[in-house]
Amino acid sequence: MLRYFIKRILYMIPTLFGMSIIAFVIIQLPPGDYLTAVIAAMQDAGQVANETEIARLRAAYGLDDPVYIQYFKWIGGILFRGDFGWSFEWNRPVADLIWDRMGPTLSISILSLLFVWAVSLPIGIYSAVRRHSIGDHVFTLLGFIGLAIPNFILALTLMYLTYRYLGQSVGGLYSPEYVNAPWSWDKFLDMLAHLWIPVVVIGTAGTAALIRILRANLTDELSKPYVLTARAKGLPEYKVVLKYPVRIALNPFVSAIGWVLPELISGITITAIVLNLPAAGPLLLQALVSQDMYLAGSFILLLGALTLIGMLISDLLLALLDPRIRFN
Template sequence: MTLYILRRIVQVIPTFFGATLLAFVIIQLTPGNFTDRFALDPNADAQQLERLRENFGLNQPVAIQFFKWIWGIISHGYLGESFTYRAPVTTIILPLIVNSFSLALISLVLTYLLAIPIGIYQAVRQHSFGDQALSFLSVAGLAIPNFFFILLLIVVVLFFQSDLRQVAAGDAWYKPLLSFFTYDLKNGLALPVGGMRTSEIYDGLAWWQQIGDRLWHLVLPTIVITTGGLSSLVRVVRGQVLDFLQADFIRTARAKGLVERTVIYKHLLRNAISPVISGIGTVLPELVTGAGLVEFVYRWPGITPGFVAAIQQKDLYVVMGLLVLSAIFLMIGNLISDVLLALIDPRIRYS
């Protein structure tokens, strides 16, 4: 296994180098650079602009810029300096990555915790009312566009938070929900529709309350991402379990008189969901880098908003830093998937 992992790491080095070179060249081919904004100033001096380009290294050929940058990564892990913030790229993008990773990890855990038992339930009770109802919800979850569901959640939350609705609610069926959506900020944390923390009270909270505040802001983004992943993963788990329900080893286990729960969760489950579990390695980096729309609408300061802002500002090394780390996440994810598959399925061995 160790030899296999080392061989895979060696194999991804050319891929990593080629991908970063291609991205660097494409970015450099776009019109203009970071200093162009200063050239629009009527008081700008040509010599000052040239010195600025020289300080940033933008007056050098693209090949030299790339190899200097890649050598900084290889020699001491330096991703360059942000043109906008005049600070190391790592200090700029690390908080963005942590924010996106926390959102993706929580969503991934919830997705798997819900999808596996639901998929098993549907497969064991195939064609029942519960199976058909859950299948309908899965299809609906796949059919509803992400942007529509994002906006729908915001509308629902604002509906319950409206003072007018509180007054008019009376004894309406949804009145208990009002305490959840409209809890007083001074006494607790209202369900937020954007941002990463409650600015009005955050600094006055204890450390554990600050963690709770950030988790509270994750509720709506997590619901959106989990719903999308759940709709597809449930169908995969259901199909995998159905494929094994009539397998010979399952019939043998039943013939021995084993309890159905033991048959399902001890004998069938390990074989049926091994591809599902092994996919965690690739799903997590995809969630980290692919939750862009959710991060934008809910104003969650993650990778995608930072990436777009860096492109707009033509902050070359911030863009490249985010691309490099996204590529590393994906490569590590693929490796983790292979390792998990070998650990879960004893029939698979790597040499």
Template sequence: MIAFIVRRLLAMIPMLIAISFISFAIIQLPPGDYLSTLQAVQGTSGGGMSNEQAQLLRERYGLDESFLTQYWKWVKGFPKGDLGYSYEWTSSVWPLIKDRIWYTLLLGACSILVMVVLSVPIGIYSATHQYSVGDTLMSIIAFLGLSVPGFLLALIWLYIGGVLLNLDVLGAQSKEYINTAFSWGKAWDYFLHLWPPAIILGLASTAQLMRIMRNGMLDEMNKQYITTARAKGLKERKVINKYAVRSALNPVVSVLAMEVPKIISSSILIGVVMSVPTTGPLFLRSLQSQDMYVAGAFLLIMSLMLLVSNLIADLLLAWLDPRIVYT
């Protein structure tokens, strides 16, 4: 197992290099650069920047250099933790995005927790009560969850929480706790602002995982080893929880690992609508302004999160199913 983990970690290095190259190339595909976008924005607002000034700035920031040169200047800083320089925010990239990365990771972890806590028990209930009223009702709710986009749920929560209940529903903290020292009241307020976006992000995937869990349970319950366990006189609860559930969790764990990039991409709209400090709004802004190092850093970190989540999923599968052996 240790050898497998080491090989997977070593394999991530060339994969991340390839991903960084492709991501950087895609970001560079649109015509122009950050200064071209800045010139256009200033032109529409009545200001302006001459082509001579723009060319001097391009030479200063290295925007007039070749694609490979710019890419090499970016990646050579990775071993030192340097992810480049943001032209728009005139700051190094990592200090600019690190707080948003940690918040997005926390929000994603809470969303995954919501998915598991809701989808697994509901999927088990639907499978063990097939075609019952409860199963039908849960299926309807699942299809609604799949069809309603997350940003619409966020708007609904803003109306219910902000208008009807008169709650502070925007941002990650209430105004009175911003820039204050840590306290239990501040921690509780942080939690109250964290769970609505976590639930909203997790609901669509919860519906999908619930159906996967239900179908996996129905498939396992019809297999011979379940019939044998029942014939031996084992209690139904033990047959379901110890044998059927454990095997049915395999596809759920596999799909759950693939939900990580979906959560991050969905957080763009959620972050804009609910004004929470996820990576989404800043990533969107960097793409619009062609702030290439910020956008490239976000894509690279999201790819790293996907690779790590797949490694964790493989380890969980080996723990859940003894038939899976990694050498």
């Protein structure tokens, strides 16, 4: 296992290097650059930028360098100084912008993941064991509704109900009086009061999907000969279900970590915009629209790194969970 882990880590190094090239190429594909967007905005406002000012700005932003020079400056700063570059639009270091948004993003997304697992695991087991029962049909209906309702519609509905019947301020992670207040117990409780809405909204679709996956996998496992043999030996039903079939059926839960980690950044963009959350997704979207290349490229590279880390974690956990995978 240790040898496999070290090998995977070594493979990740050239993969990340390739991802950095792809990320930089992607942000260079749209015509123009950040300065082009700035000049267009100035012209829309009736201002005229002379050639001397344009040349000065291009030199200041480093946009007059060839693309490969810009790339090596960017990747060199990341490797040797931990410097992800300078955000043109925000006029701040990219690293500061990213880390400012990662705290709320990680909190929301990890809590959403725990919500998904806590809800879908018992419901999925129940639906598989009690197939075609009234409870199974009810959970199936609710699951289809959860898959069908767009996140932003559910977010708007919960915002209205919370404001209308609970009198709670909506939008953001804090009430207005706690936004700039220092951390305290009251501020923490206020954050929890606001946090449940994005957690439920983001977790609803994932919960519905994993319930269906777990139900299908566990149903298949329960019909296999080793389960029938365990029942024939007189083992209690909870041991028959939980000891082996559930462990095998949990593989999709564990393998989902590979795509859950990048979802921590990009997957809650629409919900974060609707709920006015200080998450990373809206910042990435804004960077792509404004062609803030170092900010957008750093986010794309971070998504690639999180994908690799998630795949490594899921593979290791699968090997620990399923002896068949470990043996192979």
